[in-house]
Amino acid sequence: MQHKDRVLSAKEQRAVFKRLLAYTKPHIKTMTFAFVLLILATGADIVGPILVKIFIDDYLTPRVFEFRALVILATTYIVLHLSAVILNYVQLFTFQKVALKIIQQMRIDVFSKVQKLGLSFFDRTPAGGLVSRITNDSESIKELYVTVLATFVQNFIFLIGIFVAMFYLNAQLAFFCLFLLPILFLLMQMYRKFSSRFYADMSEKLSHLNAKLNESIQGMSIIQLFRQERRMRKEFKDINDQHQKAWMKSMKLDGLLLRPAVDFVSILALILILSFFGITSLNSPIEIGVLYAFVNYLDRFFEPVNQMMMRLSLFQQAIVSAGRVFKLLDHDELAPTQVGDHSAKVTKGEIEFKNVTFSYDGKTDVLKNISFKVNEGETLALVGHTGSGKSSIINILMRFYEVKEGEILIDGQPLQSFSEAELRNRLGLVLQDPFMYTGDIKSNIRLYHEHITDEHVEEAAKFVHAHSFIENLPNGYDTEVAERGSTLSSGQRQLLSFARTMAIQPKILILDEATASVDTETEEAIQIALEKMRKGRTTIAIAHRLSTIKDADHIIVLHQGEIVEQGNHEELLKQSGLYHKMYLLQQGVEKEVGIS
Numbered sequence: 262m263q264h265k266d267r268v269l270s271a272k273e274q275r276a277v278f279k280r281l282l283a284y285t286k287p288h289i290k291t292m293t294f295a296f297v298l299l300i301l302a303t304g305a306d307i308v309g310p311i312l313v314k315i316f317i318d319d320y321l322t323p324r325v326f327e328f329r330a331l332v333i334l335a336t337t338y339i340v341l342h343l344s345a346v347i348l349n350y351v352q353l354f355t356f357q358k359v360a361l362k363i364i365q366q367m368r369i370d371v372f373s374k375v376q377k378l379g380l381s382f383f384d385r386t387p388a389g390g391l392v393s394r395i396t397n398d399s400e401s402i403k404e405l406y407v408t409v410l411a412t413f414v415q416n417f418i419f420l421i422g423i424f425v426a427m428f429y430l431n432a433q434l435a436f437f438c439l440f441l442l443p444i445l446f447l448l449m450q451m452y453r454k455f456s457s458r459f460y461a462d463m464s465e466k467l468s469h470l471n472a473k474l475n476e477s478i479q480g481m482s483i484i485q486l487f488r489q490e491r492r493m494r495k496e497f498k499d500i501n502d503q504h505q506k507a508w509m510k511s512m513k514l515d516g517l518l519l520r521p522a523v524d525f526v527s528i529l530a531l532i533l534i535l536s537f538f539g540i541t542s543l544n545s546p547i548e549i550g551v552l553y554a555f556v557n558y559l560d561r562f563f564e565p566v567n568q569m570m571m572r573l574s575l576f577q578q579a580i581v582s583a584g585r586v587f588k589l590l591d592h593d594e595l596a597p598t599q600v601g602d603h604s605a606k607v608t609k610g611e612i613e614f615k616n617v618t619f620s621y622d623g624k625t626d627v628l629k630n631i632s633f634k635v636n637e638g639e640t641l642a643l644v645g646h647t648g649s650g651k652s653s654i655i656n657i658l659m660r661f662y663e664v665k666e667g668e669i670l671i672d673g674q675p676l677q678s679f680s681e682a683e684l685r686n687r688l689g690l691v692l693q694d695p696f697m698y699t700g701d702i703k704s705n706i707r708l709y710h711e712h713i714t715d716e717h718v719e720e721a722a723k724f725v726h727a728h729s730f731i732e733n734l735p736n737g738y739d740t741e742v743a744e745r746g747s748t749l750s751s752g753q754r755q756l757l758s759f760a761r762t763m764a765i766q767p768k769i770l771i772l773d774e775a776t777a778s779v780d781t782e783t784e785e786a787i788q789i790a791l792e793k794m795r796k797g798r799t800t801i802a803i804a805h806r807l808s809t810i811k812d813a814d815h816i817i818v819l820h821q822g823e824i825v826e827q828g829n830h831e832e833l834l835k836q837s838g839l840y841h842k843m844y845l846l847q848q849g850v851e852k853e854v855g856i857s
Contacts, residue, residue: 269461269584274453277583281405284367288359295355299415302348305341307422310557312338314430317550353411360406368399371586379596380661381621389472394589397467398582405579409572416565423558430551434537438559441530445566448522452514452573459511461581466504473497511574523570527563534559597660599681605674607687609637610768610799612658617667619657626665627653629822635815640800642810644840645819651803653822655773658801660684671769689767693774695758697746702731703738705746706760713764721764725790727756759787763794770794772802807844816840 269277285292316334320326372395427435477484477493484493538552612635619628628650635641643651657664660676669676676684697705706721707713718738722728730753734740746754755775762770775787788809794800804810811830818826818833818840826838833840 269581271454273584274580277580277587280587281402281579281583284363285359288362291355291359295352295359296414298348298352298355299418302345302352303415303418303422305345305348306419307426308341309338309345310554310561311426311429312341313557314548314550314554317553318548319550322549349415353415356411356414357407360403360411363406364399364403367402367586368395371395371399371589374590374592377595378592379594380656382592382594384621387468387472387475389470389475390468391589392475393464393468393471394585397471398464398586401464401575401578401582402586404575405583409576409579412568412572413576416569419565420562423562427555427558430554434534434555437533437537438530438562441526444526445523448526449570449573452570453577455514459507459514463504463507463511463578464581464585466500466507469500470497470504473500523563523567527559527566530559530563531556596681597663597677599679600675600677603678604680604683605672605678607671607679607683607768609672610687611635611637611670611672612641612769612799612801613670613673614654615668615670617657617669618665619653619662620665621653621662623665627822628657631667631822631824633815633817633824633827635799635801637799638797639814640795640802640810640812642813642816643801643803643819644807644810644816644843646843648821649819650822651819652773654819655690655771655801655803658771659688659690686765687768688771689762689765689769690771691755691758691762691773691775695746695754695761697742697749697754697757699742699744701736701739701741702734702757705742705757706764708761708764710765717764718760721760722756724763724793725756725759725787727753727760730756756787759790759794768798770798770800772800772804774803774805807840807847 312334316331320331320334375391375395424435424439427438473493473496477497484490534555538555614631614633617628617631618626619631620626631650631654633641643654645651656662658669658676660679660681671679698708703715703718706718715738719728722731722738731738731740742749746757749757759775772791775791802810802813810816814829816827816829816833817824818838820839826833826836826840828836834844
């Protein structure tokens with residue numbers, strides 16, 4: 262599901278820019294130092310044409326060549342030029358160093374925020390779009406700090422210095438030149454108004470590209486299996502064409518309102534200056550040095566204006582990208598957190614649901630008035646057809662989502678009174694499709710818990726009968742795991758997930774179709790391991806194969822989010838209800854394929 266980003270208003274863009282500037286506060290001392298260097302460098306650069314003017318009017322025109330004075334003048338000019346070069350290098354390096362630190366912090370802020378968001382947010386947001394915000398958008402913001410702001414500040418101070426020098430040379434002409442500023446300001450405002458629309462469209466299309474690319478890579482096996490390459494190429498091409506069209510619109514705007522428009526204004530300004538000196542020369546002599554200095558300053562005036570206009574496109578891209586990033590940072594759909602100061606502890610592992618109703622979207626209830634209790638050390642099995650609400654019970658017990666109505670208790674304490682760390686350390690979850698990280702086997706079992714030693718890792722692997730296959734790998738526990746564990750079989754990944762869970766020694770064990778991806782031979786070994794794992798632990802198991810939960814203390818049968826039957830295996834068979842039908846159906850299938 263793609264979300265279309267709204268074009269920011271002028272007021273919102275100003276707010277975004279102020280927020281970007283707020284990131285500079287921790288670096289205010291360093292930036293003040295860079296500003297001082299910038300002012301000194303600008304002053305040294307501005308004085309150059311005045312020295313040339315003095316040489317022309319005081320020495321060259323009257324043909325007065327005093328060696329000592331000319332040496333001092335030439336030396337001063339060279340020293341000022343070299344000083345300007347050195348100071349500009351240091352201040353630019355300082356500005357960019359600060360800029361990189363700022364963008365580094367911003368990326369950490371965005372990534373940290375993503376880690377805190379609730380699963381409901383990820384249910385509706387494409388992964389590729391999030392990647393685009395963390396990478397592409399932050400890269401655009403980096404250009405703002407590294408290139409745009411430094412250029413704008415440097416050139417703004419330079420323009421002020423040029424006008425000061427112009428007023429020093431000829432106040433009347435400098436005053437006329439001030440009328441150029443409203444024209445340039447109008448050009449900038451027109452550019453910002455139209456470009457904001459184009460860059461918002463470009464950023465959105467880039468997010469769609471990343472989302473489609475991520476989807477294609479993740480589902481490559483399905484794409485190739487069902488020969489969907491042509492369709493995916495067409496969909497990718499369509500989005501890519503839309504992105505290219507958005508770029509073309511921005512390029513046309515850049516070609517019209519950036520350098521060509523500024524060059525036209527600069528020609529008008531040159532005509533103004535030459536006309537002024539031409540008319541003045543009819544009544545009184547003019548100083549050639551002053552004419553040279555004005556023309557030189559005019560050329561220097563429009564060069565920074567051109568630089569700022571050319572970087573205005575980067576500025577607008579950064580504002581649009583920052584708006585998208587801040588929208589993510591301000592998103593309030595956080596993962597559920599502990600309520601109250603009292604942090605409850607899981608001691609026995611008793612679980613109780615009291616009239617729990619839950620909805621993912623706030624409209625359609627997927628669980629309706631669910632109530633049950635699991636005593637310490639007991640095993641509860643959840644069965645039902647696809648979509649009956651089995652996994653939803655697990656999701657809200659793990660507190661991935663908040664319940665709509667009702668209450669969940671662990672050891673008599675409300676679920677929200679437990680800290681996230683307590684729940685994650687005391688509740689062990691094994692999913693049907695376990696996720697493997699890049700790294701070695703050892704790190705995938707330990708998951709970087711410092712208190713879990715190599716000995717504990719090996720003990721956990723032996724406990725779930727994973728040690729034998731790990732030992733047969735090329736480097737044993739140090740064998741590198743490919744992305745998502747693609748080089749391992751589904752059964753091997755499942756065994757590793759069991760070992761990962763047992764390594765933390767949970768008090769409550771939650772199994773979500775834990776044996777669905779395991780072959781019959783491996784399942785037998787896992788059933789033995791599960792029997793050991795369940796001892797002394799409260800267990801909730803979602804089971805597709807009813808034969809695996811015959812010995813459960815209690816079985817709940819769900820249908821369309823409601824409990825329709827409950828009891829142990831024998832009791833449910835005697836009821837001749839939904840469980841009985843499911844059991845007979847599976848028994849028939851197993852006999853048909855020769856499974857005993």
